[in-house]
Amino acid sequence: MWDMNTFIDTLSMSPLLQGGISQPWLIAAANADEAPLILSGVLLSLVVIYLASKLGGELSQLLNLPPVLGELVGGVAIGASALHLLVFAEGGTVAADSALMPILQFIGGNLSAESITSIFESQSEIIEILSELGVIILLFEIGLESDLRELTEVGYQAVLVAVVGVVAPFAAGTAGLVLLFHMPTIPSIFAGAALTATSIGITSKVLSELGFLKSKEGQIIVGAAIIDDVLGIIVLAVVASLAKTGEVDIVNVLYLIGSASAFLVGSILLGRFFNQAFVTIADQLKTRGKLVIPALSFAFIMAFLANAIHLEAILGAFAAGLVLDETDKRKELDKQVVPIADILVPIFFVTVGAKADLSVLNPAVPENREGLVIAAFLIVVAMIGKLMTGWTVVGQPGINRFAIGVGMIPRGEVGLVFAGIGSASGVLDKPLEAAIITMVILTTFVAPPLLRVAFKGGAIAIESPAN
Incomplete structure (x- = not known):
C-alpha cells in the first residue's frame, strides 16, 4: 500500500x-x-x-x-x-x-x-x-457521542492512565526481552514500543455498542486512548530513529510533543468560535445535506491538519466530533452520520481482521516455536501492563477499575503498524516479528468479550450515585 x-x-x-x-x-x-x-x-x-x-x-x-x-x-x-x-x-x-x-x-x-x-x-x-476513511468517520462519530465537559473532568485521570499504560508495558517488555531472552537492545526497544499501543477504534466501538461510552469509565478510557495515541507517536519517533540511525532525533521528538499539545488544546479552544459559525452556515443552507456535508467537511479538514503535522488523522476527526458535540444540532447530526458510519466503518474492522495472519500461531512450523515462546511473554506483559492502569485512577469511589484496564488492552491496527515498520527496517528477526504479531492478534480479539464481562460484573458500581 x-x-x-x-x-x-x-x-x-x-x-x-x-x-x-x-x-x-x-x-x-x-x-x-x-x-x-x-x-x-x-x-x-x-x-x-x-x-x-x-x-x-x-x-x-x-x-x-x-x-x-x-x-x-x-x-x-x-x-x-x-x-x-x-x-x-x-x-x-x-x-x-x-x-x-x-x-x-x-x-x-x-x-x-x-x-x-x-x-x-x-x-x-x-x-x-476506504478503511482509513472508515476509522476517521468512526472517531468523528465517537467524538459526537462524547461529552467534552465530562472528558475534561476526567482529564487528569485519563492522562495518568495513558502514561502508565505506555511506560509500564514498554519498560517491562524491553527489560524482559534483554534480560530473559538475551536479545539486542534496539529490537527489544522496538518490541517494547509495540506493547504501548491502544486501538481507540476497537475500544470505543465496543463501549458504544455496550452503552457505556458516556459512563465515567468510558470517558476515562476514550481520553486515555487518545493521549495514548499521541504518546505512541512520540514513542514511534524515538524507535524509528533508533532503527534508522542508532540515535534519537531530539528535535523531532520535541516537535511532535509541541505540535500534539498545541493541536489538541487549540482544537478545543477554537471550537467554541466555530460552533456558532457552523450553526449559522447550516441554517443558511437549503439543499440536501445542509448539515452533514459541512460537518464532514470540518471533520476532514481537522483530520487533514492533524495529518499535515504528523499526528494521526483520527485525532483530528475525534476533535472535530467533540467540537460539534457542543452545538444544539448535535442530536440531528448524530442521526445523519450513523448511515455513513454503517457503510464505511465495517470496512475498517474487517480489514484489521483480514490482515491478521494466524499462521504465525502454528507450532507445527519450526520457525514459529521460538516466536510463540516470546509471544507468551509479550502477551502477559501486554495484558498486565494495561490492566494495571485501572488502579491508577484515584478519587473515584466505586469506579470499575477492571473495565478501564481492559479497555486499554487491544492493540489492533496500531500494533500491526509497529510490527510492519520494524520488519521493513530490518530491526526485527522472524521470531520476534511473529511474537509481536501474535501479541497484537490475541490482545485485539480478547478485549471485546472481556470488556463486556468487565462492565457486566461492574454494572452496579457504574450505575451507583457515587459515579
Whole structure:
C-alpha cells in the first residue's frame, strides 16, 4: 500500500495518517484498459467485506458478544488466514495470493503478469483508503457521542492512565526481552514500543455498542486512548530513529510533543468560535445535506491538519466530533452520520481482521516455536501492563477499575503498524516479528468479550450515585 521507507522517514504513527496513493496505483489508473478491472476488484472486495461484516456481527450478537468482534473474526475468515478473498499488497503479498484475482483475470482475458499485479495493488490500495476513511468517520462519530465537559473532568485521570499504560508495558517488555531472552537492545526497544499501543477504534466501538461510552469509565478510557495515541507517536519517533540511525532525533521528538499539545488544546479552544459559525452556515443552507456535508467537511479538514503535522488523522476527526458535540444540532447530526458510519466503518474492522495472519500461531512450523515462546511473554506483559492502569485512577469511589484496564488492552491496527515498520527496517528477526504479531492478534480479539464481562460484573458500581 504505502512505501514503508517513506513511512519511517516521516515518523507517522499509522497508515491512517498516510492517505497517500502509491505510484503503482497512479500507473494503473492511467491505463484505461485496467481501470474497469480495478473497479470490478474493488466492488467484489466490498461485497465480500459487507457479507463478512454482517454474518460475523449477527453471529456475535446471537452469542451475546460485541458485534465488532464478529466483524474482526469475519475479516480473519476472508483474509490472509483462511479464504484469501481479502489480502493486501503490503508485507510481500502478491496477486497470486488473492482468490479474487482469477475472477478478474477471467473477465479481463489474457492479462499479463504485470497487469494483474498492477490491478491487485490498485484494488488493495483503494480498500486501504476506504478503511482509513472508515476509522476517521468512526472517531468523528465517537467524538459526537462524547461529552467534552465530562472528558475534561476526567482529564487528569485519563492522562495518568495513558502514561502508565505506555511506560509500564514498554519498560517491562524491553527489560524482559534483554534480560530473559538475551536479545539486542534496539529490537527489544522496538518490541517494547509495540506493547504501548491502544486501538481507540476497537475500544470505543465496543463501549458504544455496550452503552457505556458516556459512563465515567468510558470517558476515562476514550481520553486515555487518545493521549495514548499521541504518546505512541512520540514513542514511534524515538524507535524509528533508533532503527534508522542508532540515535534519537531530539528535535523531532520535541516537535511532535509541541505540535500534539498545541493541536489538541487549540482544537478545543477554537471550537467554541466555530460552533456558532457552523450553526449559522447550516441554517443558511437549503439543499440536501445542509448539515452533514459541512460537518464532514470540518471533520476532514481537522483530520487533514492533524495529518499535515504528523499526528494521526483520527485525532483530528475525534476533535472535530467533540467540537460539534457542543452545538444544539448535535442530536440531528448524530442521526445523519450513523448511515455513513454503517457503510464505511465495517470496512475498517474487517480489514484489521483480514490482515491478521494466524499462521504465525502454528507450532507445527519450526520457525514459529521460538516466536510463540516470546509471544507468551509479550502477551502477559501486554495484558498486565494495561490492566494495571485501572488502579491508577484515584478519587473515584466505586469506579470499575477492571473495565478501564481492559479497555486499554487491544492493540489492533496500531500494533500491526509497529510490527510492519520494524520488519521493513530490518530491526526485527522472524521470531520476534511473529511474537509481536501474535501479541497484537490475541490482545485485539480478547478485549471485546472481556470488556463486556468487565462492565457486566461492574454494572452496579457504574450505575451507583457515587459515579
